[in-house]
Amino acid sequence: MVIRAFFRRWNSLALRIALPFALLLVGTMITLSLYLSAFVRQSYLEIMQNNLRSEVQLTADGMAAMLSGGASSKQLEDRAREYSAALGARVTVIAVDGSVLAETSTNPADMENHFNRPEVQRALQKQVSTELRYSATLRTQMLYAAAPMLAGGAVTGVARLALPIDVIRQNETNLLRSLLVATGIATLLAILLAAIIAAYTVAPLRGLTQAAGRIASGESIVISASTRGDEIGLLQRAFHEMDLRLKQQIGNLRAERGKMAAVLANMTDGVIIADAHGRVALINPAAIEMFQTNLETALGASLAEISRSHQVVDVWRGCQQTRQQNMIAIEMIPRRLYLQVIATPMDEALPGMTLLVFQDLTHVRKLETVRQDFVSNVSHELRTPLASLKALTETLQESALEDPPAARRFLGRMEVEIDNLTQMVQELLELSRIESGRVPLRRRAARPHEFTSSAVERMAVQAERTGLRLHMECPTDLPLVRADADRLEHVLVNLIHNAIKFTPPGGEVCISAKQQGDQVVFSVQDTGVGISDEALPRIFERFYKIDRSRSGSGTGLGLSIARHIVEAHGGKIWAESQENQGSTFFFTLPIE
Numbered sequence: 001m002v003i004r005a006f007f008r009r010w011n012s013l014a015l016r017i018a019l020p021f022a023l024l025l026v027g028t029m030i031t032l033s034l035y036l037s038a039f040v041r042q043s044y045l046e047i048m049q050n051n052l053r054s055e056v057q058l059t060a061d062g063m064a065a066m067l068s069g070g071a072s073s074k075q076l077e078d079r080a081r082e083y084s085a086a087l088g089a090r091v092t093v094i095a096v097d098g099s100v101l102a103e104t105s106t107n108p109a110d111m112e113n114h115f116n117r118p119e120v121q122r123a124l125q126k127q128v129s130t131e132l133r134y135s136a137t138l139r140t141q142m143l144y145a146a147a148p149m150l151a152g153g154a155v156t157g158v159a160r161l162a163l164p165i166d167v168i169r170q171n172e173t174n175l176l177r178s179l180l181v182a183t184g185i186a187t188l189l190a191i192l193l194a195a196i197i198a199a200y201t202v203a204p205l206r207g208l209t210q211a212a213g214r215i216a217s218g219e220s221i222v223i224s225a226s227t228r229g230d231e232i233g234l235l236q237r238a239f240h241e242m243d244l245r246l247k248q249q250i251g252n253l254r255a256e257r258g259k260m261a262a263v264l265a266n267m268t269d270g271v272i273i274a275d276a277h278g279r280v281a282l283i284n285p286a287a288i289e290m291f292q293t294n295l296e297t298a299l300g301a302s303l304a305e306i307s308r309s310h311q312v313v314d315v316w317r318g319c320q321q322t323r324q325q326n327m328i329a330i331e332m333i334p335r336r337l338y339l340q341v342i343a344t345p346m347d348e349a350l351p352g353m354t355l356l357v358f359q360d361l362t363h364v365r366k367l368e369t370v371r372q373d374f375v376s377n378v379s380h381e382l383r384t385p386l387a388s389l390k391a392l393t394e395t396l397q398e399s400a401l402e403d404p405p406a407a408r409r410f411l412g413r414m415e416v417e418i419d420n421l422t423q424m425v426q427e428l429l430e431l432s433r434i435e436s437g438r439v440p441l442r443r444r445a446a447r448p449h450e451f452t453s454s455a456v457e458r459m460a461v462q463a464e465r466t467g468l469r470l471h472m473e474c475p476t477d478l479p480l481v482r483a484d485a486d487r488l489e490h491v492l493v494n495l496i497h498n499a500i501k502f503t504p505p506g507g508e509v510c511i512s513a514k515q516q517g518d519q520v521v522f523s524v525q526d527t528g529v530g531i532s533d534e535a536l537p538r539i540f541e542r543f544y545k546i547d548r549s550r551s552g553s554g555t556g557l558g559l560s561i562a563r564h565i566v567e568a569h570g571g572k573i574w575a576e577s578q579e580n581q582g583s584t585f586f587f588t589l590p591i592e
Contacts (some may be wrong), residue, residue, distance in 0.1 A: 017118035029183035052145035060159035064149035078104040091160040119146035123158040270358035319343035385417040441484040451485040467505030473512040482592040494558040495524040503528035525584040531577040
């Protein structure tokens with residue numbers, strides 16, 4: 001029934017699909033058959049040539065020993081028959097003058113001289129070659145392969161193999177026959193399949209045409225106009241007018257929805273839209289991250305369940321009651337997030353809905369805390385030397401001016417305090433420049449051993465004066481690092497100075513460097529008092545001192561400067577310590 005309907009509609013879509021498809025397939029199969037036929041013949045011929053070259057070389061090697069050993073014609077012929085039986089080929093043994101010594105298919109005495117045969121000529125020139133030509137003896141097309149028989153480097157004869165190429169023609173004929181049969185079957189199947197596909201393609205479209213009235217009443221279909229005369233063209237024109245109107249409306253809605261989704265997805269502030277009952281109707285990725293939830297859990301849940309904060313619920317409830325914007329700052333425990341929550345009614349766009357925006361002020365709060373700590377630390381560090389200077393000045397004014405030795409002693413102490421203030425200001429300026437990137441690093445290829453040994457030499461006298469043993473373990477063949485050697489030497493001097501300062505007399509400070517992967521790891525290890533677990537995470541902070549009673553022994557900025565210098569080189573710095581067992585400071589530098 002489907003086939004009859006197909007052939008009855010010669011000007012239908014079915015014919016346009018089936019006919020070109022069938023013609024294309026027939027042409028392709030015929031072309032492929034011709035190509036494969038020639039390709040198979042050539043491939044078989046090349047395979048036979050390669051095999052014959054290998055086999056004739058083996059035959060020549062075997063026959064050469066017999067020929068040079070003075071074997072008789074009978075012996076040569078017997079051996080030639082053995083090779084012929086094993087290889088399935090005609091074997092001919094030819095003397096250097098072209099006469100036939102042995103032959104497996106014909107009596108050698110009845111054969112003409114083979115000296116002028118092309119393959120024999122090439123074999124006499126010590127070449128293994130093949131030749132395809134007609135054999136007058138066997139009256140068929142033959143493939144010949146000849147190889148020289150060598151004795152002491154000289155050609156003593158020629159071994160030749162011959163095979164008829166009828167097998168190639170037979171295989172070519174069989175392949176062509178198979179391809180023709182396959183082409184016929186494939187063509188019939190293609191025509192049948194095309195007819196079925198075309199009929200099933202047209203049938204649903206007729207049904208859609210009958211449903212045009214129902215679609216025009218409210219259903220949406222997007223389709224372009226067409227000038228085709230078949231069923232699809234008729235249906236396209238029926239839907240075209242509706243498509244123009246619906247397409248514009250849907251496009252506008254999608255654009256607005258896409259803009260809103262893009263804005264919400266890329267906002268760093270959290271956004272939640274809650275309904276009149278306090279349930280989440282919309283939540284963006286930033287809010288999901290803040291409250292550590294997921295979209296499936298959040299949608300439809302209450303604000304209390306999502307935020308786990310009564311303050312969020314309170315700000316939403318206040319906005320619901322007053323229909324006025326409400327704002328509050330809260331701290332989320334235990335994540336220590338500081339959020340500013342802004343609740344805004346959405347009466348015009350979404351009646352009953354409330355928009356809640358969560359601004360993360362954690363970083364701002366931390367910066368404020370850092371600023372306050374910095375001001376407090378600077379004030380504390382400056383207060384001590386200034387108080388000392390004030391006391392010394394008052395003492396000088398009151399009584400010490402009349403006592404020159406005491407006055408000189410007080411002036412010396414004042415100079416020490418002024419030096420401490422100067423050092424603090426210099427280190428503050430240095431730290432500020434490093435943090436702001438205003439201190440360019442003069443990076444060059446540097447040897448770790450050179451700036452490490454220089455730092456050790458600078459601190460050797462201080463270690464000896466303190467009664468410590470200072471030694472270095474730094475191989476001279478460590479890989480080069482790209483670094484500012486002067487500043488890295490300053491880092492090492494600072495670390496060694498701290499180790500000496502907190503190690504009792506008789507102790508030891510060891511400076512080492514070694515390669516680990518693509519980095520060089522430096523370490524400064526001492527046997528000093530060590531660092532407590534509470535203080536260890538803070539030792540690289542500005543002005544932080546393990547023992548505040550030693551405020552006059554340093555500014556507390558050295559380790560902070562060292563950390564910034566190492567990190568500016570692309571490395572990292574850390575410390576490991578146990579109280580009363582010493583400390584080890586490490587830092588890494590990438591290999592050039």
